[in-house]
Amino acid sequence: MPPVDPPVDPWGQVDDIDGNAHYKTLGVDIRASAEDIKRAYRALAKQHHPDKGGDPAAFAALQTAFEVLSDPQKRAVYDTWAKELQFRYVRAAAAAGPARGQGGEDILLDEFEGLGLKCDPATQLVVTCEVCRRPATKECWTCGMAICEFCTLKRHWKGGFPLHWPLVNSAHMAERLAKRELEKKRVEDVQQLALESPNHRSEAELKDIRAFRTAAAELAGDPNRATRYDLRIARYYQWAQTAATVFLACRVPTGYADRELVVECSAARLLVQAEDSPPLVDRFFAHAVDTERPIESFKTVDNRICVLAIPKGQPGERWRCLFEGDSEGARCMQPPYNLTETEDDVLLELELPFWIDAEDCRVEFGERQLSVDVRNTLRLERTYWRNSGEEARSRDYTVIDQAQCVWSLEEDCDASGERCKLLVLTLARPPPTEEEVTWKKGKRQDNRVAQRPESMHRKGFRFFADDEDTYSLEDILQAVCFLEEGRTYVPPKPWSQGEEGYWADQLVLLPAAAQQFVARLREQQQQEAQEGGQQQAEGGGDKGQRQRGVAAAG
Incomplete structure (x- = not known):
């Protein structure tokens, strides 16, 4: 008689049945802040690092936990999918079974795995009714609760939503999933067209090119253009600095693979210009440049991204x-x-020298722009981000309530403990509109909730349009700063509300995109080092400027 296999307990095979294994690994509470998680990781990493006699398995688990919990998007998915019962995963008791379909579960699983979170291929997604725990078939349109056919006849409540009758739109979930699939297909089509023709540009990119040419043509008629800041052009570049170097990352809207990208830099002036195009940058430097050291330029093969x-x-x-x-x-x-x-x-808080008095400060809360002038110290001008959709619907649209905005100058100490002054500005948001009260439960439709055009899953813009990173240049700047100095500043993303900027001195602390750039640039540096001896034997490199390719897609 053949031996009988013992019964398999699917729940017994689940490593993270309570959905808090990563928190236990780091020894933090599930409500821990991002700073608490970083602090716990640094302490445990020193203890478990293999180079210091630690357990490699424990260190690997520590890294995995930190990579998930330090990323707000991954953490949100982990908390939701691994903790709440309607998104519970159970390993199948049998290895064989019906193939997974191509329905909503697969799309959700794709999103889960797309974030880098691990998911067993033999895992089945079980969505249960949050009221009675039967299999859910619908979603309440009011609060998003998963419910079954029977519970559509019951009132329920969830989160900040009081007791209410379920409002169900049978096509609501299908529409959302269809939009997600459509977005995925659109991205695939764009990538395919780009492979077939390197010079292909989408309709959105062509619109961007037209906007750039219009702004550049207007700027060309200004005799003071070399000293004029124009956000319509400045949004295409961003910069960062280390102790010895200033890095400038540019998105060249008119860059093409078969057209030359000209970069000319002198001690006083910089020119960045694509062939048959107005210049992207033609400005005087505000500080001195060392002309004895070569200026390196990194470019993508399509000449759309340039880093100096x-x-x-x-x-x-x-x-x-x-x-x-x-x-x-x-x-x-x-x-x-x-x-x-x-x-x-x-x-908004600005640190100033301790000798500054209130009489030295001039603050203007404009309708579209904030202006701060501190005598002989600084001049700050920032443009508010504006919701174009809300602005088109309402003549009374405004970003701030100018009458309620105030500022003060306070005594403080800087990071080294020295005395300083702190200029504190409070920019009051306007009261919710009648439409926001009626249809949005009083929630303002401001920069924090606006849908980003490049992604269906991200909402939020920075309060100042000058601080926006439309073309993901920050990831490149973080990579090059980290490679040169071993650390870099990482600003919070606008769609990760509540996060704070921090200094990353370990590769794992960098955002995933920046880590990828670091890996590619290191690989490129190794290739150049291998070829360096041969190049020196042939006469060395150009002292004035060296050009290198960026091993990353634009």
């Missing part, structure tokens, strides 16, 4: 702005202020 490494004339000097005519920190990856957003206002 500009040596500082005085190493160690902190550049307060990049070009003449720019205000303090304009288009810098690390802004010169701390900014905190709440439901009712925006708090």
